[in-house]
Amino acid sequence: EDASTILSRFQQYLQINTAQPHPNYYEAAQFITSQANSLSLPSQTLEFVEGKPLILIKWQGKDPTLPSILLNSHTDVVPSEHHKWTHPPFSAHLDSTTGNIFARGSQDMKCVGLQYLEAIRKLKDSGFRPLRTVYLSFVPDEEIGGADGVAKFVDSDAFADMNVGIVLDEGLASPADHYRAFYGERSPWWLVVKAVGAPGHGSKLYDNTAMENLLKSIESIRRFRAAQFDLVKAGLKAQGEVISVNMVFLKAGTPSPSGFVMNMQPSEAQAGFDIRVPPNADPASLERRIADEWAPASRNMTFEFKHKVSVNDKFGRPAVTAVDSSNIWWALLEEAIIKANARLGKPEIFPASTDSRHFRERGLPAIGFSPMANTPILLHDHNEFLNKDEYLKGIDVYESIIKTYASYIQHPRDDASREEL
Ligand SMILES: CSCC[C@H](NC=O)C(=O)O
Ligand SMILES: [Zn+2]
Numbered sequence: 001e002d003a004s005t006i007l008s009r010f011q012q013y014l015q016i017n018t019a020q021p022h023p024n025y026y027e028a029a030q031f032i033t034s035q036a037n038s039l040s041l042p043s044q045t046l047e048f049v050e051g052k053p054l055i056l057i058k059w060q061g062k063d064p065t066l067p068s069i070l071l072n073s074h075t076d077v078v079p080s081e082h083h084k085w086t087h088p089p090f091s092a093h094l095d096s097t098t099g100n101i102f103a104r105g106s107q108d109m110k111c112v113g114l115q116y117l118e119a120i121r122k123l124k125d126s127g128f129r130p131l132r133t134v135y136l137s138f139v140p141d142e143e144i145g146g147a148d149g150v151a152k153f154v155d156s157d158a159f160a161d162m163n164v165g166i167v168l169d170e171g172l173a174s175p176a177d178h179y180r181a182f183y184g185e186r187s188p189w190w191l192v193v194k195a196v197g198a199p200g201h202g203s204k205l206y207d208n209t210a211m212e213n214l215l216k217s218i219e220s221i222r223r224f225r226a227a228q229f230d231l232v233k234a235g236l237k238a239q240g241e242v243i244s245v246n247m248v249f250l251k252a253g254t255p256s257p258s259g260f261v262m263n264m265q266p267s268e269a270q271a272g273f274d275i276r277v278p279p280n281a282d283p284a285s286l287e288r289r290i291a292d293e294w295a296p297a298s299r300n301m302t303f304e305f306k307h308k309v310s311v312n313d314k315f316g317r318p319a320v321t322a323v324d325s326s327n328i329w330w331a332l333l334e335e336a337i338i339k340a341n342a343r344l345g346k347p348e349i350f351p352a353s354t355d356s357r358h359f360r361e362r363g364l365p366a367i368g369f370s371p372m373a374n375t376p377i378l379l380h381d382h383n384e385f386l387n388k389d390e391y392l393k394g395i396d397v398y399e400s401i402i403k404t405y406a407s408y409i410q411h412p413r414d415d416a417s418r419e420e421l
């Protein structure tokens, strides 16, 4: 098959508008199902929540009793500010000089979903038959936390029947010429701090205003943020290894027809923060810091979590996937990537959140990996793109990974140790 046929399938998928908050999931489902049909692979649509289909494709292995391989990708993408893009985000425009394909989802993560399918197409054409069963899941709602997607999937009978041994899911682009892989991720804590205080004339200096109370918190939070960021700037820690805190909204003031009343000090003020907590951090100490320094009751402050993911799995251990000799899937991934003439960097903590955490929380190993080297990190950014040659190279890499994973004959002892979980 020529490259343009392969690329046009990628472009077709990118052209389906699956942007939150109103993704066109059925069109995506139809497209994925048609791809499965063209590969003669059985697929089913699981609709745990109406309007949110999950497509499950199965490539039956010669020994279906062995734990299976799950290749996961999400079908939704984040919204775009269309007018700020050089090419419309659902045009999938291919720049003829650079070979860059511009689209929302080109990196995050429609590339990976279709690369899995293209790799299987090549493996099938070459006559390869998997020993282990390989599943592909195309899931909804990752961008909004996956509660109606992967979270329901992992709790289902269908999932239990799959006997999954290893999950591959999304990673990040790499500006360098090696790929990146992720064995854990930070937990999102979305915090709102609220201050109340005495209202009064805008001309009066007095203590305990809501604004002053909130600003003291913001100052304290910024000192903490700077200290964490300094560790990154000094090269001592990676982004995924520190606690990040970013202010994402500010809300206060007395509205007026022309904006805000300028001579009134409001009695309430609040600010929102996106906090990300690494798996090795001490959540109790951060909670104390929030209660004692960032929103102390003594300063008329309260706080509320809009969203708070536990740092630990259901066994109380940090939900990370082993990347040492105890996890054969890590060694096999490295091996398969080298076989494909590519390189993999040191395993990292994913700075944001993905569907992988739902698998890891249940004790399943999950590795975040998106084969995009020499590529600027543009997920959720304007002008998200992926170069066509990187995309095509990624297909070869998955061909190698799937072949290596699906051929692996697991030692029975490893099966036993997995069962203990
Ligand atoms: C709380 S679920 C949010 C999930 C989202 N994932 C990708 O960007 C994130 O903000 O990391
Ligand atoms: Zn993603």
Ligand SMILES: [Zn+2]
Pocket: 078, 108, 143, 379, 380
């Ligand atoms: Zn995303």
